[in-house]
Amino acid sequence: MAKLFICGAGGFGTSLSVMCDQNGQTVTLYSPFQKEIEMLSSEREHKKLLPGIVIPMSVQMTWKLPEQIDAELVIIATPSFAVRSACASLKGHLAPETVVSCVAKGFEPETLKPLAQVIGEELPENQRVMISGPSHAEEVARGVPTTVVAASDDQAAAEFVQDILMSPTLRIYTNDDVIGVELGGAVKNVIALAAGITDGLELGDNSKAALMTRGITEIARLGVAMGAKSETFAGLSGIGDLIVTCTSMHSRNRRAGILIGQGKTALQAIEEVGMTVEGYTATKCAWELAKRYQVEMPIIEQVYAVLYEDKPPREAIGALMGRSKRHEAESNWLVK
Template identity: 45%
Template sequence: MSNKVSVLVAGSWGTALASVLAANNLDVSLWSRNLEQVNEINELHTNSRYLPGITLASNIIATSSMKDAVENSSAVVIVAPSSAMREVSRELKKYWKNDMICIHATKGFETETLHRMSSVISEELGCDEGDIVVLSGPSHAEEVIRHCPTTVVVASLNKEKAEAAQELFMNSYFRVYTNRDMVGVELSGALKNIIALGAGMSDGLGFGDNAKAALLTRGLAEISRIGVELGANPLTFSGLAGIGDLVVTATSQHSRNWRAGSLIGKGTKLNDVLESMGMVVEGIRTTQAAHKLSIKHGVQMPITDQIYHVLFKERDTRTAVETLMGRDPKTEMENMRLDTWEQWHT
């Protein structure tokens, strides 16, 4: 197997994962369309826009050529924004070899089709979706790049490829578990960004810990409901990709989604928030996709619904909270279909 691994693209998370691979003595080819960024990485060993103050390993070589990035690689790690995933995968197809391992670490949906990222990639590469590996879990790029202890999960229906991905990434500070529930892992990673937006809004409104704890708990119930409806294992939502990623994204100022929500809670308009962030906030697009999915599948997602109306229908955040608190009385486990995954996967 080649010692070369490709990472597409050179954002904060892509660069952090490239750093993990480089620490494992792999030759890492980091692809970016931005020639100025490529030159900075190769000449200064920094990526100052996304990870300021960090020096990158010398075995991370950046390139603006997809061909040069992918050629002779044993694995390709795709970390493109969800909005660019189809375009990047289509370009990758030109140089793709069937013996390569495809790993993606993008947490979102294609809003037009409501497809998960593994579905988008498999359609463009012409490969079996079950052979793709999903990397997810509680992992801020800012901490991974500093070698803070981090634990993630890689999920695939192909056991051998999941274990190969585990071997590529695992080291003394980056622990990797395997999981066969691709659907649950992908859905968890995408949908928790909506709840993180809500947690940021709650903090921006000054509502305190009680409100945020309730939001995270009931948010996880929403994620589980739609996830099980779409074929996920309910146990996944209590694991690293589920509650683990939800907690880290909804409680930390490292989180773009939390920061965006906090600004909205303080009264900043969405367009102004996105302009000030300067980076992709996946939870915005995911809220649109999840709202459509909840309607399509008849699954109640009241928190998602209110956040959707705040983001896209100019609903006041306090009005959204009042609407949630004023809903009809419910039982806590209402509409939880815990038997669905077992029925579909036995």
């Protein structure tokens, strides 16, 4: 039995607390927001994000950081923009041997840094493990069989997380391609927004299939330029996460995209979804990274134009369909 400290009481943090408690771990769920913790402690349910999921009484909750966090594993489960501040708040509260894991998917908007790098800058003494893959919080909490990847530069740390979190309903593979795993999880949110837009426009299955296929090609192209392994994008944190996010109504990114396809502006869609839509910020980050690494990413360019320049979605689709002729295998990420 291990002691876990989960930082972030949103949908995924709460879901992990339920799953890990059921798996026999000792779990503390932390949020700096007093009212949030008081609500969860009183109702033992996150009614907004996980209705019907009971949080066991054995899950401890706190809005105050203890002087010393007594845990072998800390899991950061905040939105990507809050990862640095969450890690900064943990400084001085962790033993050096405590492993820090993260389930957020994105970049630091101001610096374009991957989240593993952000965590390393704030908590340099602790080993870092990034968790990614097709894993909706709503299904993890209900015990739906789920498979993800634990990626780290330190194999022992990845295997440690694998040993602690594996359960009858959660299977974990290890991976040493941290940047590839992170990039797949972050940029797939952009493609999911685009997939939602095609749904909002009622374009059909052909369009979405094409978008997803060419989308993973673009993600892999950027990833390889940034030092990732091409095969990572054919795995759980690549095509696996892309499939689930582009096709499920659990996906906030897809839901926001549907609203945009139906005529809402990006900001109106995000407001109506009412929760963090990671793909919005990830679009700008991916667009800037493509320029930095001189990588051709036409889908990302058009999604950026729709979200940030108010380009009509049908015009963006026309721009993609009217591009110059290419061979499909050109810069093929599956061919070495």
